Amino acid sequence: MRPRIVCDGVQWIGSIDWDRPLFDELIPLPDGTSYNAYLVRGSEKTAMIDTVDPPKAAELCAMLDASDVDRVDYIIANHAEQDHSGTLPMMMDRYPEAVLVCSPKARTMLVELLGVPDARIVTVADGETISLGDLTLQFMHAPWVHWPETMLTYVPERKLLFSCDLFGAHLATSDLFATDPARVYRAAKRYFAEIMMPFRNHIEKHLEKLAGYEIEIIAPSHGPLHDSPDFILDAYRSWTLNPPRNKVVIPYVSMHGSTSVMVDRLISGLADRGVAAVPYHISSGDTGRLAMELVDAATVVIGTPTVLSGAHPWAAYVAILANALRPTVRFASIIGSYGWGGKAVEQLLSLVPNLKVEVLDPVIVKGYPGEADLAAIDNLASSIASKHADAGLT
Numbered sequence: 389m390r391p392r393i394v395c396d397g398v399q400w401i402g403s404i405d406w407d408r409p410l411f412d413e414l415i416p417l418p419d420g421t422s423y424n425a426y427l428v429r430g431s432e433k434t435a436m437i438d439t440v441d442p443p444k445a446a447e448l449c450a451m452l453d454a455s456d457v458d459r460v461d462y463i464i465a466n467h468a469e470q471d472h473s474g475t476l477p478m479m480m481d482r483y484p485e486a487v488l489v490c491s492p493k494a495r496t497m498l499v500e501l502l503g504v505p506d507a508r509i510v511t512v513a514d515g516e517t518i519s520l521g522d523l524t525l526q527f528m529h530a531p532w533v534h535w536p537e538t539m540l541t542y543v544p545e546r547k548l549l550f551s552c553d554l555f556g557a558h559l560a561t562s563d564l565f566a567t568d569p570a571r572v573y574r575a576a577k578r579y580f581a582e583i584m585m586p587f588r589n590h591i592e593k594h595l596e597k598l599a600g601y602e603i604e605i606i607a608p609s610h611g612p613l614h615d616s617p618d619f620i621l622d623a624y625r626s627w628t629l630n631p632p633r634n635k636v637v638i639p640y641v642s643m644h645g646s647t648s649v650m651v652d653r654l655i656s657g658l659a660d661r662g663v664a665a666v667p668y669h670i671s672s673g674d675t676g677r678l679a680m681e682l683v684d685a686a687t688v689v690i691g692t693p694t695v696l697s698g699a700h701p702w703a704a705y706v707a708i709l710a711n712a713l714r715p716t717v718r719f720a721s722i723i724g725s726y727g728w729g730g731k732a733v734e735q736l737l738s739l740v741p742n743l744k745v746e747v748l749d750p751v752i753v754k755g756y757p758g759e760a761d762l763a764a765i766d767n768l769a770s771s772i773a774s775k776h777a778d779a780g781l782t
Contacts, residue, residue: 389404389447389562390451390454391427391451391454391455392564394426394548394564394605394607394613395546395548395605396546397428397429397430397522397523397546398426398427398428398429398543398546398548398607399426399427399429399455400424400425400426400564400607400613401425401426401427401436401448401451401452401455402422402423402424402425402426402440402448402451403422403423403425403440403441403444403447403448403451404420404422404560404561404562405420405421405422405423405441405444405560406420406560407420408420408421411471411558414675415558415582415583415675415676416673416674416675416676417558418674418676419558419559419560419575420558420559420560421558421559421560421610421611422559422560422561422610422611423439423440423441423444423471423472423609423610424438424607424608424609424610424611424613425437425438425439425440425448425451426438426550426607427452427455427457428520428523428525428543429520429523430519430520430521430522430523431520431521431522431523432519432520432521432522433461433462433519433520433521434457434459434460434461434462434520435460435461435462435463435464435489435518435520435525436460436462436463436464436479436486437464437466437541437550437607438464438465438466438467438472438473438550438552438609439463439472439473439474439475439476439478439479440471440472440474440475441470441471441472441474441475442470442474442475444475445475445478448475448479449478449482452482459483459485460479460483460485460486461485461486461487461520462486462487462488462489462518462520462525463476463479463480463483463486463487463488463489464489464490464525464541464550465488465489465490465494465498466490466538466539466540466541466550466552466609467494467535467537467538467539467552467553467609468490468494468497468498468501468502468535468537469535469553470501470502471609472552472553472609473498473501473502474502476488476498476502476504477502477503477504480504480505480508486508487508487509487510488504488508488509488510489509489510489511489512489518489527490509490510490511490512490537490539491511491512491527491529491537491538491539492511492513493531493536493537494511494537494538494539495509495511497535497537512527512539513527513529514527514528514529514539515527515528522545523543523545523546524543524544524545525541525542525543526541526542526543526544527539527540527541527542528540528541528542528597528598530552530554530590530594531590532587532590533552533553533554533584533587533590533591533594534553534583534584534586534587538552538553538554539552540552540554542601542603544602546604546605547601547602547603547604547605548603548604548605548606548607549598549601549603549605549606549607549617550607550609551606551607551608551609552608552609553583553584553608553609553610554584554591554594554608555576555606555608555614555620555621555624556576556579556608556609556610556611557572557575557576557578557579557608557610557611557612558575558578558579558610558611559571559572559575559576559610559611559612561611561612563612564612564613565612565613565614565615566611566612566613566614566615566616566619566620567612569619572611572612572619573619573623574680575611576611576620576623577623577627577680577683578676578677578679578680579610579611580623580624580627580683581676581679581680581682581683581713582675582676582679582680582713585627585679585682585683585713585714585715586712586713586714588627588628588714588716591624591628592628592629595621595624595625595628598621603617603621604617605617606620606621627683627684630684631716631779631780631781632684632685632686632716632717632718632781633664633684633685633686633781633782634662634663634664634686634776634781634782635663635664635665635666635681635684635685635686635687636654636658636663636664636665636666636685636686636687636688636689636772637666637668637678637681637682637685637687637688637689637717638651638654638655638665638666638667638668638688638689638690638691639667639668639670639678639688639690639691639703639706640667640668640669640670640690640691640692640703640723641669641670641671641691641692641693641700641702641703642691642693643693643695643700644693645756646693646724646725646753646755646756646757647691647692647693647723647724647725648691649756649757649762650691650723650724650725650751650753650757650761650762650765651667651691651723653757653762653765653766654689654723654765654768654769655667657765657766657768657769657770658769658772658773660769661769661770661772661773662773663769663772663773663776666681666685668681670702670703670705670706671702675709678706678709679709679713682710682713682715682717683715685715685717686717686718686719686775686776686779686781687717687718687719687720687721687748687772687775687776688710688715688717688719688720688745689720689721689722689723689768689772690703690706690707690720690721690722690723690724690736691703691722691723691724692722692723692724692732692736693724693725693726694724694725694726694727694729694730694732696730697729697730697731698730698731698732698735699724699732699735699736700732703724703732703736704735704736704739707736707739707740708739710740710743711739711740711741711742711743712742714742714743715743717743717745718745718746718775718779719745719746719747719748719772719775720740720743720745720746720747720748721747721748721749721750721751721768721772722736722737722750722751722752723750723751723752723765723768724751724752724753725752725753725754725755725756725757726752726753726754727754727755732752733750733752746775748768748771748772748775749767749768749771751764751765751768
């Protein structure tokens with residue numbers, strides 16, 4: 389793939405990673421991803437915005453060769469994570485005249501993580517600008533989207549925002565701009581859930597700040613660009629500001645069928661009471677889908693059998709994951725079965741201190757659930773529906 393024109397003076401010089409299956413050895417990538425780097429050519433100077441993941445370094449070099457770039461004055465590191473900055477040392481060797489520009493917090497990280505020469509780094513304050521001649525780079529500090537050193541870069545003459553990980557999507561596509569709204573929305577929501585959800589409060593502040601800027605193009609570091617930016621801005625406002633939906637997510641694992649019977653009964657009971665239920669079989673392994681469903685869920689109910697007196701390890705993993713992602717669920721409960729005893733409920737609740745939830749009465753039964761046990765599940769469904777109604781959730 390050759391360099392692609394974003395707008396006058398700006399080119400995309402990134403890489404599409406069609407086949408990468410996993411990110412950070414944790415996050416499934418069902419749709420691949422991309423590493424977006426950009427070239428901004430002013431009338432006097434040239435800047436590179438971010439780089440690519442090191443395995444794609446040859447592709448970045450080929451892009452630069454095709455762009456006939458013989459000099460880069462500035463390399464902008466919006467974020468120190470290696471999928472964007474890992475090729476910085478190579479780029480600085482390639483362009484010995486280039487100055488590396490980053491936030492003050494990024495400086496130490498880039499030196500320690502990548503061995504970048506400190507003498508070639510210049511830090512910029514929030515709101516500071518660099519002139520490229522007829523184009524200007526304006527820097528906005530945006531901590532905790534999703535690391536503490538992140539910044540954004542804005543080109544006022546083009547009303548273009550280089551947003552780094554903010555507004556991104558793990559989506560490999562040959563489309564430079566978002567042309568399939570449903571597909572891009574789903575990928576962006578999954579990305580938000582996996583990476584940005586723990587930082588909702590910070591993102592809310594950044595959205596307020598960005599409201600003061602004229603933005604016609606958003607160029608993130610992953611996924612397609614947005615030339616109709618209200619699409620992704622509205623989505624982020626919804627995910628960060630809106631109350632949860634009248635929805636229950638039920639991650640579960642069942643060894644001998646008892647917990648599955650309880651889950652099926654709960655799904656039926658919730659549906660009868662007008663509450664959306666989303667079961668998630670933990671063994672499917674797609675934690676990204678689970679995270680995405682948690683973005684706007686009001687309640688989570690974990691289903692687990694008891695293993696050696698505790699929760700099934702996969703159920704415990706889900707609790708740890710939810711605690712890390714910090715969804716804005718309001719209610720939680722646990723259902724499951726045991727053979728001779730155990731403390732699955734106490735264990736799982738101890739794993740979610742970050743979830744500020746009201747715990748509804750768990751339903752834990754011995755062996756296969758009988759009629760009284762299933763009636764208790766029905767009562768849980770009624771309790772959830774009542775809580776949702778009282779909260780005005782729709």
